[in-house]
Each structure stands twice: as structure tokens, then as C-alpha cells.
Amino acid sequence: MVNRLLPIFLLLTCGMAHAADDCPAYVKHHPGGDYTNADDRQGLTVVESFHFTPSVEQLVRGASGSLGADISYTLEHFPNHHRALSAISRLALRDKNRKPHGARYTVDCFFDRATRYRPEDGRVRTLYGSYLLALGQADAALSQLEEAARLEPDNPTSHYNLGLLYLKKKDYDRARASAHKAYAMGFPLPGLKNKLTAAGEWRD
Numbered sequence: 515m516v517n518r519l520l521p522i523f524l525l526l527t528c529g530m531a532h533a534a535d536d537c538p539a540y541v542k543h544h545p546g547g548d549y550t551n552a553d554d555r556q557g558l559t560v561v562e563s564f565h566f567t568p569s570v571e572q573l574v575r576g577a578s579g580s581l582g583a584d585i586s587y588t589l590e591h592f593p594n595h596h597r598a599l600s601a602i603s604r605l606a607l608r609d610k611n612r613k614p615h616g617a618r619y620t621v622d623c624f625f626d627r628a629t630r631y632r633p634e635d636g637r638v639r640t641l642y643g644s645y646l647l648a649l650g651q652a653d654a655a656l657s658q659l660e661e662a663a664r665l666e667p668d669n670p671t672s673h674y675n676l677g678l679l680y681l682k683k684k685d686y687d688r689a690r691a692s693a694h695k696a697y698a699m700g701f702p703l704p705g706l707k708n709k710l711t712a713a714g715e716w717r718d
Contacts, residue, residue, distance in 0.1 A: 537623035540631045546591035548632055554592070561591050571601050573608065576616075581605055583616030590618065594628040594635050603645040621645065636665030640672055647679060655679060663692070670699035677706045686715040 545557020565584040567577045576584045582605060588598040605614045606621045613620040619627070625642040632638065643658035656679055663672040677692030693706045693716075710716040 537619060537626055540590075540593040540627045543591070549592045549595045550632070550635060558592065561588055566595070566598055566601075571597060573601065573605055580614075580616030582614035585614075586617040586619070586624075589624050589627075593624070594632045594638050596637050596641065599624060599628065599638065599641050603641065603648075607645070607648055634665060636662045636669065636672060639665065640669075640675060643679075644675065647682075652679065652683060656683070668699065670696040670701035673699070674701050674703070674706055678709075681706065681709055681713070686710070686713065690715060690717060 545560050547554030547557070549555065565577055566588040569575050570577050570581060570584045573581055575581070578584055582602075585598050585602045585605065588595055589602065592598070602614065602617065602621055602624055606612050609615070612622065625638065625645070628635065628638045629642070639658045639662035643655045643662060646655035646658060659672070659676045659679055663669075663676050666672045673692045674696040677689045677696060680686075680689035680692060689706070690710055693710060697707065707716060
């Protein structure tokens with residue numbers, strides 16, 4: 515019995531090791547590091563000038579190669595680069611490919627690397643939640659958006675996005691609570707309030 519199970523066990527462990535190798539943790543190098551750190555951001559100019567140009571960010575055309583390659587290069591140096599994470603998400607959704615052409619990793623891996631490197635960066639969680647929601651993965655998106663609101667309790671956008679998801683799940687009490695938090699902080703868009711009003715669930 516042991517002899518029969520051993521090959522299966524080895525196959526499974528090799529498979530898990532391979533999966534881990536497919537999404538390795540970020541190791542800081544120069545230029546690179548934390549997108550939110552002023553010292554690390556001094557190296558941004560080099561990366562953005564040659565790889566994350568306005569045309570790349572707008573998904574018009576690549577700068578030094580394919581769009582996926584240029585955005586990937588940016589995220590390999592600054593894993594929590596918010597605008598690059600947004601761009602790779604939009605590219606994946608547009609092309610219906612979770613690993614855009616030229617990218618080293620999948621979109622999920624880029625977000626995983628970012629959250630492992632800077633778990634306290636709530637903006638990364640918000641972006642990932644929005645991407646998962648666009649894929650129809652409401653439960654996974656909810657987990658990310660709840661964490662974003664916890665990490666950034668003073669960010670009205672986090673509460674607004676969370677309220678929209680609660681509304682989608684028909685959890686009106688939580689949707690209304692999130693809406694009140696967002697609007698109390700000055701969030702300008704009335705969409706969440708309008709949707710709650712249409713559902714007969716808005717309360718001042």
C-alpha cells in the first residue's frame with residue numbers, strides 16, 4: 515500500500531511545488547520596491563519611461579514589446595504599482611485571457627505577489643476585488659473589498675465599492691451602512707444611493 519501511494523504523493527507534491535514556482539514571491543531589486551514608498555518610487559521614472567507609458571496604461575500599444583510584456587515588466591519591479599495592476603486587469607478582461615500575451619504571470623499571480631509583499635496596501639485589495647467582481651466571482655471579490663475597507667477605513671471609495679457588492683448580494687443593511695460611510699466622507703457619485711432608493715432600501 516505504501517509503495518503504491520508513494521508515486522501519487524510525489525506527483526502531488528511536485529505539482530504543488532510547480533504551482534508555487536509559477537508564482538514566486540517578489541524579491542526587491544533596483545529599481546523597484548514598494549509603489550507607495552517615497553524612496554522606492556525614485557526608481558519609477560526609469561521603469562515608466564520605457565515600459566509603462568501613457569499608451570501602455572491606456573492599452574493602446576506596447577512601448578518596448580507587447581502590452582502584456584511592458585505591464586508585466588513594471589509589476590515585476592513594483593509589484594503593488596496600482597495603475598499597472600489596473601492596466602493588467604483591464605487587458606485581461608478585454609482580451610479574455612487571465613495571462614495576457616507577453617506577461618510573465620497571470621493577473622491573479624500579480625495580485626498575489628502584491629498582497630504578499632505589501633499586505634497592508636488596501637488599494638491593491640480594492641483593485642483585485644473589482645477585477646474578481648468583473649469575472650463574476652462575487653464571494654472572492656467580497657473578501658478582498660472587505661479587507662480593503664478594513665485597511666483603509668477613511669477611504670470613501672473602499673466603502674462605496676463594498677456597498678455596491680453588498681447591494682448586488684441583496685444585503686441591504688450592510689449596503690446602506692457602507693453607503694452612509696462613503697457619503698459621510700464626501701464620496702461624490704450617487705449611484706449606490708440611487709440603487710438603494712430604487713430597491714426601496716435607502717434610509718437617511
